[in-house]
Amino acid sequence: MDAKELYKKMGGEIKEFNKFSGDVDIGYRIEYQKRVAEVDIDFFGLVSGDFSPVHFNDDVASKTRFKGRVAHGILTTSFVSAALARMPGLVIILETYFRYTAPVRIGDTVKVEGVVKEADQAKKRYKLDIICSVEGRKVLEGWTSIVIW
Amino acid sequence: MDAKELYKKMGGEIKEFNKFSGDVDIGYRIEYQKRVAEVDIDFFGLVSGDFSPVHFNDDVASKTRFKGRVAHGILTTSFVSAALARMPGLVIILETYFRYTAPVRIGDTVKVEGVVKEADQAKKRYKLDIICSVEGRKVLEGWTSIVIW
Numbered sequence A, B: 001m002d003a004k005e006l007y008k009k010m011g012g013e014i015k016e017f018n019k020f021s022g023d024v025d026i027g028y029r030i031e032y033q034k035r036v037a038e039v040d041i042d043f044f045g046l047v048s049g050d051f052s053p054v055h056f057n058d059d060v061a062s063k064t065r066f067k068g069r070v071a072h073g074i075l076t077t078s079f080v081s082a083a084l085a086r087m088p089g090l091v092i093i094l095e096t097y098f099r100y101t102a103p104v105r106i107g108d109t110v111k112v113e114g115v116v117k118e119a120d121q122a123k124k125r126y127k128l129d130i131i132c133s134v135e136g137r138k139v140l141e142g143w144t145s146i147v148i149w
Helices: A003-009 A038-048 A058-062 A073-085 B003-009 B038-048 B058-062 B073-085
Strands: A029-035 A091-100 A109-120 A125-134 A137-148 B029-035 B091-100 B109-120 B125-134 B137-148
Touching: A003 B003, A003 B038, A029 A073, A038 A073, A038 B003, A038 B038, A038 B073, A073 A091, A073 A109, A073 A125, A073 A137, A073 B038, A073 B073, A073 B091, A091 B073, A109 A137, B029 B073, B038 B073, B073 B091, B073 B109, B073 B125, B073 B137, B109 B137
Parallel strands: none
Antiparallel strands: A029 A109, A091 A137, A091 B091, A109 A125, A125 A137, B029 B109, B091 B137, B109 B125, B125 B137
16 A cells, blocks of 8 residues: 555545646735545654644543644644645745744644735745635744745 | 655665654754755655756856755755654654755755753653754754654
């Protein structure tokens, strides 16, 4: 069995890598959604080595103010990476600032929304404001700067 | 086959979740290392949906100034999450600022180093400066603020 097969079998959402169209400039908007499955937390734990009980142990997590297991914050951030990668061209992330404002749980679908706020067309460098939300509740906000090759 | 078994079989480095000791205060240092294997890029792609050719396509990536495939920047960031999670107590990430300064490739071992720069012991909130490096070459720098429950 390969990774994709196992991921699918364990309930992960396989996303197509569809690129966004249009010309990137101030006001350019991106949107991307992905559902968080238990397999995402398992895979992210293995990749990172972050096996914190707040992500993996129901007993410990249920006694916190989260009242249950939550996804890694950086897992939500990985969806931002996927959204940016869908912009036209080859996107390289230079800088990120993110604030984690609410927990994301197994079964939640996270929506990433971004809008270009600054554009240097000569250098193809752009700054985007980013918000991630689950059913209208903001879970992450911040900004990122990228270069497009 | 489960995720851990497949990950190991595909060459991923399984990390023990060993907690750091000591009292967190200004000057407290953390260090964590993990090797990036091809399976990490595969797993991270599935979790995030970021299948950018700069991570997955040798032909495309070799024609960029990276001259070959590189790991996702946020994959390196996930190692920061793992380092923070090893601090005493239950660590919740509130805020992050990171600058990606050089590429990370398959086979690279990334070292995360952090040091507490600000401490609010009443609220158990801390700010850490973070550097990630590969054989002494800096690949990420920035800071994070956390709360410990």
